[in-house]
Amino acid sequence: MALAGMLDADESALICDLAETYHIYDYRKYDADYIAMLATGLGPDSRIFKKLNGVDVDMTDLLLARIFDQLNLLIWMNTEDGQKNQNRPESLADMLTGKCDNKNSIVAFDTVEQFEIERQKILKGVA
Known part of the structure; x- marks a missing residue:
């Protein structure tokens, strides 16, 4: 370019x-x-x-996340949930690349005020 x-x-x-x-x-x-x-x-x-190239994650970090995902999947497969194919662990690599629609995905804030507003919403929802 x-x-x-x-x-x-x-x-x-x-x-x-x-x-x-x-x-x-x-x-x-x-x-x-x-x-x-x-x-x-x-x-x-x-x-x-x-x-x-529209990439947000370093290749090293992405590779480490994929390794983590595979290890996490192997461990899960040996649990009772894994035997029943329930509660499969979410992919960290997918979270980092934005490929998952998880409501618990990573959120960032530009200001403390934005964080506090979101925090109050969460706390009101729990109460």
């Missing part, structure tokens, strides 16, 4: 990647061809690569 496409997709991610990988804090001080060459050399776990 061309440098312009990367900048259009997420300039901040590219700036962070260039700073982290090459210690370039202001890419505008360099020739565009040079920055384009460096940007194309960024790895698959770089912010801009993940942004352009």
Whole structure:
């Protein structure tokens, strides 16, 4: 992908990647061809690569989650629930990639106030 496409997709991610990988804090001080060459050399776990490919999770984290899921499934299969095919454990990898519709999936908040509002809703539902 061309440098312009990367900048259009997420300039901040590219700036962070260039700073982290090459210690370039202001890419505008360099020739565009040079920055384009460096940007194309960024790895698959770089912010801009993940942004352009619609990936939110590092490959290492995803691999570890898949290993966890398989181990969790093996353990579950040896339980009474597993013998009856009930209460199958949910996939951590699916949660991380957004492939599950679990109501208990990971939720993030931008502010403390948003967290407190959601917390109060949950507490009122329990009471």
